[in-house]
Amino acid sequence: MKLPPIRPDGTLVRLAAAWCAAALAVTVARIWFPHALPALSLMWWGAGALLLATMALDGLAVFRLNGLSADRQLASNLALGVRSVVNLELRNEGSHRLRLVVCDQVPPQLAVADLPRTVELQPGQVSTLEYAVTPENRGLARFGQVEALVSSPRGLWQRKVRLAGPDGIRVYPNFLGVSSLQALSAEQSLRLLGLNQQQRRGEGMDFHQLREYRRGDSQRQVDWRASARLSKLISREYQDERDQDIIYLLDCGRRMRARDGRYSHFDHALNALLLSAYVAIRQGDAVGLQTFATGAGPTVQLSPIRGEDSINVLLNHVYDLHSSTAHSDYTTAARDLMENHQKRSLVILVTNLRDEDSDELLDAVELLARRHLVMVASLREEALDDLRETPAAQFPAALEYLSATDLARRRQGLLQHLRARNIIVADARPENMHLSLVENYWRLKRSGKL
Template identity: 60%
Template sequence: MKPSPLLIRLLLIACASALAVSAARIWWPGIAGGIAKLWWTGLALLTLAALLDFATGRHCRGLSGRREHPGNLALGVDEAIQLTLFNGGSRPLSLQVTDQVPAELRWAGLPVRMQLNPQQEIVTHYTATPVRRGLAAFGYIEVLASSPWNLWQRKVLLGENQDAKIYPNFLGISSLQALSTEQTLRYMGVHQQQRRGEGLDFRQLREYRRGDSQRQIDWRASARMQKLISREYQDERDQEIIFLLDCGRRMRARDGDLSHFDHALNALLLSAYVAIRQGDAVGLQCFAGSHSSLPPVKGEGSINLLLNHVYDLHSGTAHSDYTAAAEQLLARQQRRALVILLTNVRDEDSEDLTAAVQQLSRHHLVMVACLRERALDELLEAPVVDFDAALMHSAGKDFVQRRGRLLQELKARNTILADALPSEMHMSLVETYWQLKRSGKL
């Protein structure tokens, strides 16, 4: 139990009136005795009331509460957390309700004040927004219950500890599950290149359509069905895509509300989802701080396996060693695959990065997905108004030019590039994968 704001105000008034009584003894000694008796009477009444209120309000029998929230949360997506309180006691309760929210969530709408009558149940909500991936641990529901005369407050812990997993923003994936691959790509705004020729894998027989090539016609089936029947092909399946994910200190840079690492994870998951829908297997290897890995997986449930593998991954402070990452991948991955390196490229990486790409290219098809820093674009677009701004502009332009030369050097070595702002990397990555798939290079 602790004194309520009302009791504290009353005690402050009593102290101020005590000073007034002391002043009256000096200035009005004739009436000071009567004023003093009134003050002592009031103090005695306040003390008695406080003691009685303490005795009757020290227990909150019958008060219970529970919390309801989704077990899986998505980074950056608002969620409504429901708190339910029930008063099974015999007296009304004046409550101030808050929650022990994990540090991984930003919340709004707490505390909540309510009046809970006997045998009454009240449901309230507050909004929580995940700001960091991983396991979030909710504590208890904290309630400050006032005594009958509001002179005391008792802290009561209700409910139980609960956990929730905070994943990368997978809502984009769940909204695409009912769509075909072509519909998914159109929904994402990805430009689909016209396929040159047919795919490599036979899919099915169907009736001839205008525009089908003569090579597609199955003459034996046509003779049997007494009408033209065409063979339909599809892109080659059962290929492997390995994401080589940089977890180094550069990926800690922020673009909007998310870090480069979180943007890279979102791009990885969406492109992995498209690849799995195409029948390919997707694997993962992390480097620079984390050495987590996942062998290539395919089929239904693979995207959930990938989500559960990466939801608590975070970037660290280690330096990104591309050569060591390439050697580690080559030791594990024997079958030819599309290796997608997700990183933040800078010109000082030239020697290490080109050596790693050259080493990987001997056995695999290599794509470098570069997260371009939005701050550089904003710096170059800003007006030059003074000498300091001119120096910053010149330095930024020099940095961009040196970075561009590194990308050109990688391109000259037949490395596939996907260079985009972090918020646009998912579209660039999916579009580049789809072009490779359609071209037959994969």
């Protein structure tokens, strides 16, 4: 609702109410004290004239207000679910003390606290007002005007003024997990994520250096020429192969709209994708993206890229990406990927599986497996685990328990079919999917299969 340019303040309302009450008192006095009526009426009319004159002068003063301005200071970007602070710098360059109620037109996708706020500014004073916002949805957040209700000098009127114009800021997936890993080595990053790196030396990796033989080295690692020359056993040491391609095939269909806690499976999937992609980029691999879901609008197709700026490019491609109510067509997505990517890659299909997807999904992964190494990352709904772990005290609860158990059994059967076809499976609850993706990626990397 829009406010009028000027409106009465509470003080004026109370004075007007008192003047009306005085009119009632004069009317009553006319009955009980008829001789005092002329004097009381004169006093009442005088008070009304004084109030009217004060209202006019005070309203004129607030209309002549100048010198008040504001500047909104935002962070460079925001992360989903992460609290951030917005600063409003208020300046009073006029010659009068100002009392104002400040409010900002915050985008609906941001939860806001500490607004509106009452501020007093002395002449020449600059004051900074802070309030907190927490993004609840990704995408471009558009701020409106910074507005204030400025009280007149005598507090009879309030005038609405605009102090700052519109502004915009991007709300990204929760990339703070990525930020916390940037200053760490690959080994330190894995330890921070709670994963143990198992050392591996041997086949399927790039040659790194020669060193003395150690117990546990295979015979294939022994460099016999160097050993003969130095009269002691020398082994070759290898490092992980680099320059591999990893393509995320991201489901944007209706299954990903399921919610566990505050966020949807799609938001959890994006967080897991970004964190695991960053680990891969740090290892020298290239990361690409293809989205799919029939009727979801244009798909995002990002060819594999590598380098320090790759994660920023990926962020800018997914920050305003949302799931739809459309059906997820696995087969069409697999065909599109096979046409667009000829080089053998690790394809990570991120989705929320159901047993009714079995035929279509198996056809899609078999098609992809003709050229690529395939991993299916399926987010497991927390409700299924919770229902199976909750004792069934009554008949309705028992029915829910049996339904959840049957659904979980059929879903597990589908995952077993995938594993039987040499498809790598990452099955985890949404908040743990990033760990499962990184762990499986690192296992592939160390095994030499990638």
